[in-house]
Each structure stands twice: as C-alpha cells, then as structure tokens.
Amino acid sequence: MAVAVGLLLVAWRFELIIKGSEPALGLRSTWPFVLLFTIAAGWAVLQVLPFMPGEWHNPIWRRAAEILGVPLAGAVSLNPEATATALMRLLTYAGVFWLSLQYCRQPANAHRVFKVLTFAGMGYAFYGLWVAFSGSRTILWFDKFAYFDDLTSTFVNRNSYATYAGLGLVCATGLIIRHLIHSLVKPYGRRERLRQIIETMSERGWLLLIAWIAIMTALLMSHSRAGFLSTALALVVLSLLLGFMEGVKLRYVMVIFGFSVLVIGLFFLFSGEALNVRFGKLLSASSSRPIVYRLVFDALMNEPWRGTGYGTFAEAFQSLNTPGLYRPYLKAHNTYLENAFELGLPAAIALFGIFAGFLVLTFRGIRSRRQGVIYPCIGFAATVLVALHSMVDFSLQIPAVAVTYSLIMGAACAQSWSSRKSRDPW
Numbered sequence: 001m002a003v004a005v006g007l008l009l010v011a012w013r014f015e016l017i018i019k020g021s022e023p024a025l026g027l028r029s030t031w032p033f034v035l036l037f038t039i040a041a042g043w044a045v046l047q048v049l050p051f052m053p054g055e056w057h058n059p060i061w062r063r064a065a066e067i068l069g070v071p072l073a074g075a076v077s078l079n080p081e082a083t084a085t086a087l088m089r090l091l092t093y094a095g096v097f098w099l100s101l102q103y104c105r106q107p108a109n110a111h112r113v114f115k116v117l118t119f120a121g122m123g124y125a126f127y128g129l130w131v132a133f134s135g136s137r138t139i140l141w142f143d144k145f146a147y148f149d150d151l152t153s154t155f156v157n158r159n160s161y162a163t164y165a166g167l168g169l170v171c172a173t174g175l176i177i178r179h180l181i182h183s184l185v186k187p188y189g190r191r192e193r194l195r196q197i198i199e200t201m202s203e204r205g206w207l208l209l210i211a212w213i214a215i216m217t218a219l220l221m222s223h224s225r226a227g228f229l230s231t232a233l234a235l236v237v238l239s240l241l242l243g244f245m246e247g248v249k250l251r252y253v254m255v256i257f258g259f260s261v262l263v264i265g266l267f268f269l270f271s272g273e274a275l276n277v278r279f280g281k282l283l284s285a286s287s288s289r290p291i292v293y294r295l296v297f298d299a300l301m302n303e304p305w306r307g308t309g310y311g312t313f314a315e316a317f318q319s320l321n322t323p324g325l326y327r328p329y330l331k332a333h334n335t336y337l338e339n340a341f342e343l344g345l346p347a348a349i350a351l352f353g354i355f356a357g358f359l360v361l362t363f364r365g366i367r368s369r370r371q372g373v374i375y376p377c378i379g380f381a382a383t384v385l386v387a388l389h390s391m392v393d394f395s396l397q398i399p400a401v402a403v404t405y406s407l408i409m410g411a412a413c414a415q416s417w418s419s420r421k422s423r424d425p426w
Helices: 002-019 027-048 059-068 080-103 107-134 158-185 190-203 206-221 225-244 250-271 273-280 289-302 313-320 335-343 345-368 374-389 399-414
Strands: none
Touching (some): 027 335, 080 399, 107 206, 158 206, 158 225, 158 399, 206 225, 225 345, 225 374, 289 313, 313 335, 335 345, 345 374
16 A cells, blocks of 8 residues: 555656646645654654664663673664554555645545545445344454454454444535535525425435445444444534534524434434443443553653654553553554654654644634535544544554545645635645
8 A cells, every 4th residue: 555655646746747737735835734744754764763872772772782692773663663664654644645635626526535435435334234234254255353243344343443434424424414505505495495405315315325324324333432422423513513604504503413413313222232232331341441541651751752663552562561451452542642652742742733733724624615615524523533532542543544534634624725725836
C-alpha cells in the first residue's frame, strides 16, 4: 500500500507538470497541517538515526552493549526498525489524505468518494451478516481465532470493524441528508414537504437507506460498546451541524436530531440484545485497562520528551508489566497515551494538533460554505467518531481504518475551503 500511494503521488505531480498547472491546494493554504505533520514525522525520523546525542539514546542500548560486550550504535528508539515501519504507515496515510485533498476540490469527486465509501461499507456489512447468519467461523478463507460470536466482517477485532462501520454509517447518513436538504430549505407546506421527502428517498435515496440499515445492523452485531457509542454520538453531532447550514430552520434540525436518536434507539432495542448485555456488564466487569493506563502515564511523566520510539509500545511496555496484568498488551487501548509514550509529548501534541485542525477547518467550512456543506459535516462527525473511540481502543492504528479516515478527511477538508478561492502555488 505504501508503494502504491507513493507511485500515485509521483503520478499526481507529473500530471501537474504535464498540464502546467499548480496544486489545487498548496502550502499557502495547508501550511499549519504540513508544519505539525513535519514536527511529528521529523521527530520519528530522528528517533531512528544513530548519530543523535548519546544521552538521548534509549537506556536499553547501553544495557545490551554491556551484556553482549560489544559496542552498539544505539538510537532514541529502542527498535529503529519498528519505528521506521510505523513511520512508513503514517506517511502512507498522509499521502492518501494529500491526494484526496487535491482531487476532491471538485465537488463531484468529493461526492464520489463518500458514495464509494458508503457502498463499500454496505458490501463489508453484507459479507459480515452472511458470515454471522451462516454460522461460519471464518474471515474469507482463514479460520477465526477470536470474537467467534461477534460480527467482524473482514476484520479480526470487533472494535476495529465497528469503527470502520461507523465511518461508513456517517458517510451514508451525510448523503441521505444531502438528498433531503432541498426539501428542508424550500418554502413548502407541511404536506408538500413530506411528499417531497418520500418521493426523493423512494426515487434517489433507496439504495442509501439499504446501506444505512445494513451497516447499522452489522455495527450492532459487532457488540462493540465503544464503537456503537462513538458512532451514535457522531451521528447526533452530524444532525446538530445541520443548524449551521444556510436556510435550514431550527425546528427541522431538532426534528432530524430527535429522529436520529429515535432510530438509533430502536435499532439498539431490537437488534442489540448481546450489546445490551455487554453494556450491563460494563460497570461490574473487571478490567486491566486502568492498570495499563496508569503504568503508561507514569512512565510518560518520568520521561515526557524523547519517547521510546514510534511504533515500539509492545516492546517498551514489557518493562512496565506487572503481575496484575493477566496477558501481554500489544496496544495501550488509548491511542493518545500510546502515541505520547512512543513519540514523547512535543511530537505527540503536534500529531494531535492535526486532528484538532481538522475540526476547526471543517467547522469553519460548515459556517462559511453555501454549497456542498454536507461534506465538511461528514468530516467533522468522522473526526468526532475516531477521536472518541481512540480514547479506549486502537482502531485508528489499524491501516484499513486509518486509510478510510484519511480519504474522508481529505475530501472533507478540500470542500471546507471556499470554492471562490483561487489555486495557490507551492
């Protein structure tokens, strides 16, 4: 995937050269994001290099040299190869975002992105439902080794699939709202407005409704508590954002908000029996995650600046493990803590600042745009979803989820700038 995205970036640049044109959005518009990303990715590069000051190197290199009796070059990262691999993934996600940002300045391309993601989500949902109702315990041609009674589609982890399904659901909801906007802003009477809505959905939006129902059902059958809650909150936020659209009256926003809550509640009531049981056990279930959070936080406070090396949590956490943990943890189940632990606070804050920038930019687009406003709304809601789920899980660290989110945000951010804005040079 990294090679494919790299080749696409080269092809994009050659296309600009051949056409003699400039990027749709260059550094003049995107410099805050580029600066923050450069800080985070640049520090990950420095963590790999052996010529950093010796006192910055991870202590494990000194201990290893003493035990082996041979000099070792050392690095800030305790595993430079793992850090380089994690950096490769991060650059791949950034490449997907950049390509989406450039090509989705055209509203038709942005619409195509969200439509493809919606129907891709529907396809994965149908596959997951088929596996669940057929009684099969496989993922494609592989045997399942975890979450046998949970719908995971082509994912291994139910929480990761729940985040992916949630992103598809946000896209589907946004496109459905896009079809309904015309009926909401026109000065129709109550009966005519209802007729317009029914006619629009029966003629143009019926496939989106099928996608919505399929993805929501699959999400509930994943039995992911955090996935369901973060998606439900993202959908509620998406409905509330309609209040900032020009011409949409507050009472219609409240109707859509109430309808969203009602539909989500009904789906949960009739399709989420196992999920409801898991929510009932939430407070009584013993969990070792608070122990992990405390260990990682204490270690971060002891060494807040350098980090252990991007992508090295699984190895670094072994030295923090205690008898109170019944199994090894490969992830911190909190992306914020894990990234800060690996990168150090300064670089991690720069990385988190990119997501805060997404919220600011898309919200500004919602307030200022007159056309295509639903696309920034989708981006804002998608960021709410992954930001909430990342507090208790690691779904955004799964490539399939991260690439999907990058594609969404590239299109959403591209549509957050005014269409009257001229192209800017590098």
